[in-house]
Amino acid sequence: MGALNTVRQGKFATYTGEIFTDEHLADSRGLFRTLRDLGDLVWVPSIDVFVVARFKDVVTALRAPDKLISGEGVSVNSEQNAVSKSLISTIQSDGERHRQFRRMEMRSLSPSAIVALKERIGKLADDRVAMLANGQTFEAVDLLASYLPLTIVSEMVGIQGVDSKRMLGWSNAIFDTFSPPQFSRSGTDLSIMVDFMEFMQSLKRENLVRGGWADKLFDAAEEGEITHEEAKSLMGDYIVPSLDTTIYSTAEMLYCLATVPGAWDKLRANPNLISGIIDESVRIATPLRGFTRVAIEDFPLSETVIPAGSRVWLMYGAANLDERKYPNPDYFDVERNPRDQLGWGHGVHLCLGKNIARLEMESILHALLKNVSKLEADTPRRLINNSAQGYCELMMRMTPACPLGPLKITTIKSI
Numbered sequence: 001m002g003a004l005n006t007v008r009q010g011k012f013a014t015y016t017g018e019i020f021t022d023e024h025l026a027d028s029r030g031l032f033r034t035l036r037d038l039g040d041l042v043w044v045p046s047i048d049v050f051v052v053a054r055f056k057d058v059v060t061a062l063r064a065p066d067k068l069i070s071g072e073g074v075s076v077n078s079e080q081n082a083v084s085k086s087l088i089s090t091i092q093s094d095g096e097r098h099r100q101f102r103r104m105e106m107r108s109l110s111p112s113a114i115v116a117l118k119e120r121i122g123k124l125a126d127d128r129v130a131m132l133a134n135g136q137t138f139e140a141v142d143l144l145a146s147y148l149p150l151t152i153v154s155e156m157v158g159i160q161g162v163d164s165k166r167m168l169g170w171s172n173a174i175f176d177t178f179s180p181p182q183f184s185r186s187g188t189d190l191s192i193m194v195d196f197m198e199f200m201q202s203l204k205r206e207n208l209v210r211g212g213w214a215d216k217l218f219d220a221a222e223e224g225e226i227t228h229e230e231a232k233s234l235m236g237d238y239i240v241p242s243l244d245t246t247i248y249s250t251a252e253m254l255y256c257l258a259t260v261p262g263a264w265d266k267l268r269a270n271p272n273l274i275s276g277i278i279d280e281s282v283r284i285a286t287p288l289r290g291f292t293r294v295a296i297e298d299f300p301l302s303e304t305v306i307p308a309g310s311r312v313w314l315m316y317g318a319a320n321l322d323e324r325k326y327p328n329p330d331y332f333d334v335e336r337n338p339r340d341q342l343g344w345g346h347g348v349h350l351c352l353g354k355n356i357a358r359l360e361m362e363s364i365l366h367a368l369l370k371n372v373s374k375l376e377a378d379t380p381r382r383l384i385n386n387s388a389q390g391y392c393e394l395m396m397r398m399t400p401a402c403p404l405g406p407l408k409i410t411t412i413k414s415i
Helices: 024-026 030-037 056-064 078-084 095-109 111-132 140-145 147-157 162-176 191-202 211-224 226-236 238-242 242-258 263-269 271-285 356-371
Strands: 007-008 012-015 043-045 049-052 290-296 311-315 372-377 391-393 395-400
Touching: 012 030, 012 372, 049 056, 056 111, 056 311, 078 191, 095 111, 095 147, 095 211, 095 226, 095 238, 111 140, 111 147, 111 356, 140 147, 140 242, 140 391, 140 395, 147 162, 147 211, 147 238, 147 242, 147 356, 162 191, 162 238, 162 242, 191 226, 226 238, 238 242, 242 263, 242 271, 242 356, 242 372, 242 391, 263 271, 271 356, 356 395
Parallel strands: 012 043, 049 311
Antiparallel strands: 007 012, 043 049, 290 311, 372 395
16 A cells, blocks of 8 residues: 555645555554645545545644535535435534534533433443453453443433334444445445434324433424424434444443553553543544535645535544654553544534543443453454444453452343
């Protein structure tokens, strides 16, 4: 890869290789490095988009939502962008419309709203870790990393008759349709996305749990803040971004604490590292590679200009591993504390679910410190998805902090 797949044309470099290959999707670090080294703006003719992969330039772009807009879709897939225009969401809206939707949804996701969940999430995390900490091997993506997001989001969204696994399937499929159709690997098409949209539009008030996040959107519709159609579509903002992203970041955190020499011991010696470890885990994982924008006018970066009318892919994953920003960026450093990392986005489109994701990851860490003396992990199996990145399988063992004695260990089945 590298020189064989790159040429210099005009003011910006061109990457002539493919991006959506199984090799790159399983581990994007080499591709990210190549794109960063090429320049601040890289043209990729195979997908007909520009790419911005350096930290400084991605931040510059994310701070200009009025010039690099989201309303034309945020995918590389033109078909998905066209279909998703009928699915109203904060991520694909701009200006006052975006601000209105975000203010409404933050009523349920603000720090003050999330703090009410702290005790419940902490108890769930403590019970699950205590049951798994028996020295036996278990699959950590399903049984630990997924447990809190699937349990809490399913409960709090409050849609009757929809289990968390179905929500996760919707989310996974929507992210997998990110690439142009010709680069589909898994046979995933837009049918699951259409199923998701049709389900949301069919919802009625009686389908919702009173007081849940979805129910509150119906309250806003009845008060005239939004339409009922908008309320139904906006429910997707609580489902799609809230599952995979937290799951993959948590799995990365577990793997790194178990395998990076000294990491677990440093955390045990200094629990004040928890906040920084969460950000470092999200930085390393960056569970979504990034989203696209459309430039409505020429937009200057450090050295070049994004041409007006262009679609540009802002690669959070590449930016978070930029050696121009972070020394030794591929290394998980429990003392780094990268509070400016882009794994949850930046600017007006900062992830709505960041607060609950942080609480879930923090609760897992507190439960580990309470119940576990030693963490071990085997080599994980990486997910292959056109937008999301992370582990689909991670075998772990956790040695309990004290002898189990006569306690009976219950076999845990996948939720």
